[in-house]
Amino acid sequence: MEQLTWTGALSPLNFALYITLAILLAGIIAQMLLGLVPQGSTRAVSADGTMAADQGFSGLVGKVVSYAFLATLGIVVLYLLGGVAMGTDAGIIGGMARQLVPVWIALAVTFAVSIMFKRKLGLYGKLFDSTVGMIGFGLVMFWVFAGFFGGVLEMIVTHDTLSQTSGMKNKLPGTPLRGAEEGDFQWFLLGGDNLARDVFSRLFDGAWVVVVIAPLATVFAFMVGITLGLPAGYYGGRLDTILSFLANLILAFPVILLFFLLVTPEIVATGIPSYMAMILFFFPVVFFCVLLNSRFYTQPAIRTPLLIVVLGGLFWAYLSLITNNGAIVSNDSYTLPGIPQALDWIAMPSETLVVFVSVVFVNSPTVFRIVRGLALDIKTRDYVAAAQTRGEGPWYIMLWEILPNARGPLIVDFCLRIGYTTILLGTLGFFGLGLESESPDWGTTINAGRRLLSIYPHAAIAPAVCLLTLVLGLNLLADGLREESLRD
């Protein structure tokens, strides 16, 4: 086995790619410069009454840019298709494209189905009208599928993510595996890290950690923010003053200092994160309880069984979330028992729990402020007055009148906030806080790789680029959603 190059048998395409990229860049710069110069274009009226405008030089540049963009895109697709067909013969990129086949199929199916039914899918369907939104959605779904297939089903990963292979320490991307056996994958596609583990496998294994924790933490932050922000905005008065002061208190705390104080083994030993988890994770239970009760309390026949089922399930989930090894808090001096191990179906180790809790804690005041502002605005609308006249209870108005009408900005902020949470998680990993040091998540991997950055940068660059694309995808998705939701 020999060292792989980046593009292998498809290298002749490289030259074409460079040329189209150069044309694209030059074109974009020319377009921006031309945008600064005002120009008159001639308009001619034809005999049949139609009008033709001369697009002039800027039109020409615009055409060149769009063709160059299509050509670049085409070449990239060629690389990927070639890679799927030829595997590692098409170099490292080809090898990766082959490994990612399940992701490509899942992406293609998602897009095909969504575009086919986009008129019936509401805001989600409208996303497919905007290019920016589609690019963002594609990037996000790429990582979701990659995390799912790589982290859960272990289809993408080529090697075990924790085992060290002798002779592969800090090896460059595309190095053949030393002493490979018959069934093994023959290369380290993205090289080895400083503990001689496969960077490529760790990348896709870690994607799942990121793709699960960040959105979940954001969901919890939204639950807390909504449950507190709606009454603060709707009732106002002293409740609002107190809650706003608390929110501002947390917001004035430098995030990084809070992480350093909260996410340490000593603090975990005192059980403070567990108590915080007990409080913060209780908000979803309260939220759904109030949500359903305010809607159905006039029909006890529906309400009572519904509440019993939903609350029973949620409460069970709540208890298994905060219970760890049969105890909620367990340290030297005392133990606070939780539910028995047999019923504990969510296994969340205490390191993950503390990271989760601190991220929720940092994010919820901002959500609180947004929701409070929206509630303040919406409570003056006519439909709220109508509901009050009908004699609806305050919680019904808050959760079934105000909240649905605040959904647009909240959905956009939700996307942005997932990206921000991803960045925060990476920051925690970067400082080696929270997750254990062999965890494959991207922040921890960047932290491990940065020590040898000036000699072997590949181990740190790969997760850095991954994190960049995921957050970029989320930002573009939020942008697309904002554009589309403003349109109507």
Next chain:
Amino acid sequence: MGLFILRRLGLMLLTALCLTFIVFWLTNLYPNLEKLAKTQGNFRMSDEAVASFLDDRGYLDPLPVKFAQWLGVAPGWVTEKEDGTVTGRCFTEGTPVDERDRFCGVIQGDWGYSTVFKDDVSSIVATRLGLTGKLMFWVLVLMVPSALLIGVLAGMREGSKIDRSLSTVSIVSTATPEYVSGVIFIAVFASSAFGLKWFKGSATSAMESANFENFFLPVLTISLYGMGYIARMTRASMTEVMTAQYIRTARLKGVSFGNIVLKHALRNALIAPFTVIMLQIPWLLNGVVIVETLFNYKGFGWVLVQAAGNNDIELLLAVSVVSVIVVLLTQLISDIGYVFLNPRIRIS
């Protein structure tokens, strides 16, 4: 206006007090104290030795008493050992009896002693703040003008090619946290792997003599993340101004586009970004900590990491007081500045 500022200052003081109390509480939890005792003494101390070590140094007093001592409103601890030597918070064994102070806390100007750096906290914080101030100054010099330029250029013709390209640039820059851009910059411009080696991957030498080669990468790394956000806010405010009635009037009068942008739109469009820039400064602290760790520049952020990592209580408290004051002051300045810049808003 005066009353408003006074009330805000009072609220600020209350917030700072609450936050320092939280930091104090977290750092004074017993496992943290135990770790402190073991790093200061030795790692094989028995539990009794730890307890007596802590008791001798006043760490086991009730929390409010300790906090009051730190603030300087309660007399500092005094321990008399069995062999007759007397030590206290405010004096060492060698100090003559009549020169021993009873109170020594923040109010008396005594910020305490750092257990990690073996130095006075106030002098450590002052020197490190100076170094970080240098970094922040260059960050602001790079970040603010470029962000405003990008925002104004993008916002003056909404939907144009220039708008779309620059908006993409700012989205990409907000999606690149400091540890990602820093890693990529070091790898590309400072490592042997790409062979460019234009800049240095470490900013340690910039502490004495900063030059373009050793200081540009850290400054760029911090500025890039904040730049995108400010640029987007500027763009939003600029597009809003450009659709205003008075801009249309100016156009109909026949004012040239350049004059409209520079004389009519720009001043009104820059009110909102001012607030955003002020509120962005506390967020730069995040970036400062990351970049100072990544580039090994021993400033304020580096001290924060060291103090937190070693549970250096008094240093950590001073660090948190400084950062909380920065946060609250910038909020206050942004509120006051907003009123001055926008005469339509009056504070009752």
